Amino acid sequence: MNSEIVTLDFQQQAELYLAVGKLDEAIALCQQILASDPNSAETCKTLGKALQAQGKLEDARYWYKVAIALKPDFPEAFANLGTLCATLEQWHEAIACYQKAISLQPEFAGFYRNLSRVFTQIGKAEEATDCWYQALMVAPVEIPEEYLDLGNTLLAQNKLKLALICYHRTIYLNPSFCEAYDKLADAYSELQQWKEAITNYRKAIKIQPDISEFHYKLGNALQASGLLHEAVAAYRESIELNPNSFSSYYNLGSVMLKLENWQQAIIAYRTSVEINPDFSWSYYSIGEACDKLEKWSESATAYQRATELDPNSFAAFHKWGDALCKLEKWLEAGAAYEGAIALNSDSFWSHYNLALTLVKLQKFAPAIIAYQRAIALNPEFSWTYHNLGEVLLKSQQWKAAATAYQRAIELNPNISWSYYNLGDALTELHEWNDAVSAYLDALQLDHSLPNLYTKLGEVLTKRTPVSLDLATSYYHHEMQPLYSSEFYSQVAQKFADRDRLDAAAALYLMALEVRPKDPEISQKLEEILEKQRQTGEISL
Template sequence: MNEPSEERDEILATVRRFERMMDEGEPVFFDLGDFETLIDHYTANTLYDRALQACEAAVAQYPFSNELLVDRAQVLAMRGEYDAALAQIDEVATREPDNADVAVTRGIIATQRGDIAAAVGYFEQGIARSPDRDDIYFNLGLAYQQWQKFKSAARNYKQSLRINPDNDAAIQELLYCLEVSGRLEKNLEFFRRFTDEDPYSAIAWYNLGQAYYKAGRYDDAADAFEYAIVIDPKFYEAHSYLASTYVSREEYRRAIEEFDLSYPAGEPTAEALCNIGECHEKLADWQKARLFYQKAIDLDPEMDEAWFGIGVILDAQEKWFEALHFYRKAVTLYDESAEYWQALAAAEYQVGNVVSAIEAYERATEVSPDTPEAWINWSAILYEQGNFDAAIDLMRTATDLQPADADLQYRLCAYLLAAGRYRQAYDVLENALLLDFDKHRLLFEYFPELEQQRALTRLIDQYRK
């Protein structure tokens, strides 16, 4: 969270020196603190192979450090090597049986193995031995969250934050649990209390801003982020969140200004450049949007959002052949986005690649079965091809998956009517009218001639309130 640039530079210098020595096979000598820094850096960035290399080098130099052996056990667990991790932590337990990290590491391993009840027990042991450590409460929260006990998870995340308000991971998980359980609005006071207790804490205002943002209270969120920035003008994450708040308020020019301040001068991040590109896209400034998306790709060729963004720009200009290249690249980089697959499908259809369009819509519904637009657009292609039965079968599948979606019901009704299956159509129509009467106009948008069918209009009138 918001590391001072000098501290960040020191960490990266240590990392570069370690990697150079490892790559060149030189002897590696660091003090204990530097090794801890290396291991923390690699684990935070999920670079577990490098983290294990750092652990091995550290243990070779400091074989009697229990802290390093604990680190090694935890890294092994993160790599899925549970038996080796347990053997390592058992060795620490023989040396120091009351070490809280022994219980914590056993809890982490149990969590990753899915034995949540055991994990909770281990973390509670750790808290009994060391009640002032925020990381133990955080791990206990993660275990409860995996168990889908969101109230218990939130309680432990809160305790973690009382001990260490700077724990950004705890904030993110707490906000998620409160959102999922529908309790965010009721818990805003928890976040406000930190700013009341320390009104000059940039972190407290930043955390409050995040809570307001998640609750959809964008004006309050903007105020909180602005307070954080007044206290610490180089609080880059606060600038980024303030920019996102402006995006939510559709104030794209103000958002661009803040995204420009969300990184150290001259050190733009691919994410910031991509966000600026999206703001220009919303302003329909295609040239600038493409420029910033391309800059993001130059910095990070794996940034799927930027590839997709260029596709969207070309699509908006009806340059579908060109858009296809960028959409295909986006789904190659991240194939779990229904939005990407739908955009690709629509572009494929525009250039006449009907089979490819159908395949892309099918993939969109696999990724996100609860996306009505994908089912509707896929069925529309089948219908336009004259394949009424296939379109009807597809919409039946969609309505089975989402029985409460009126749009799908009306679309199915329209296809049944077009196929002459009137009794089935009227049964579906009754369901649709009960779900959302006003949307019956969709039927007449699909087929204007239906307004002349008296039996249909009589049935609709029966449900008119």
């Protein structure tokens, strides 16, 4: 027992020599201790430290390893060996040693700090920050700036919840630390916790009300929260403090757009352009506001400038095309839509609108291609098929036109013009029965379509049989009833009033197919047939 006490006294003396820089004395004393007690891990560690201080690094490494061999759970020995390896830039070994020391003694902050320095040296910033954070957690300090700096680093690394802890600690240590409130609000903004962000921006402003950026950030948080009028006030305060704040003017314009105050939005955006004429989104936003005011020329100019500043802006090219269409500048609009498609070939509306402009330019073949590409992207939009049908009609591609209109009708059975144009296509194909059905469908939806009765009358008589019996059989087998007998009778009467007796007779036959025993319909048909016999015009 007395020997252990003596060894302990000598060990303390050796550490004292080491502490005051008497390295030779420390080394000699350690060697003396080890001569009598070769299993003293603590002495081996102290000897290693003294040798390391003399620059005898390999000798020091040896004694650290001896200490670890004697005492495998010796955290200080691992940490000292880690420091030696770091001195030799043996980073992997240094990291392993510090991590082992931490695993043995996780509540010692110095190990984390040293490991943080190693990670910094090898460019592993996030790992270094994590160690820095752990050091402050296990051994808190009373320096608010230390937590603020760490919080800023964590915020930059998007470790937001850890950053919040650091900022709160900063404020706890210094409740008047304006920058800490600002940064705390920034972290809450990144988390989209707008209420907390607004609260802390306002605290920063209360401490230091003349910082334009604080008001600007407050405006952003208010805008994100939907508190638009309060956001306007914040942006205006920011501008009052810094009249050259491009971002404040731009975001003020954004709020004005949301408030549908189009003119004020334009004023704000144009002021932002005066400050920074090279930001494409300012011009794009001017275009949006001008669209709302139907100032198409100004809108087109703004979108054009946006495309010049950002040739990769699909949205700007597409919107430019829209504005040019309003100005009926079809050639330029087509070029704008082609620019949009070059950037995003999957844009249905760009292909669709390009097709519309090509039709206006009477470039039917490329218009057909554009519509077909639009259909491939969105096969459920009825108007694409309808408009494709119109181009195919103009190109005298009757069968393809009929197919397009039939698909349009499947998707939207309430567009009278689709039936009307389908009737035209079927007429050209001499598909009289289907043409009759198409025209009747159109008539049911809109009786004012141009020349509809004339067209219906012509197709009704194209395939009429030569006798009443044959006619009845024909309509029974070929023309399935689509509407009520009243509808057929009403249309028949209109033809009768126009002396289109053949068409009237055909329609009364359709009415009889629905109600074969209706005496009034039979009487009307007989009157028509009698009149035809008298005039010699009967074709039944």
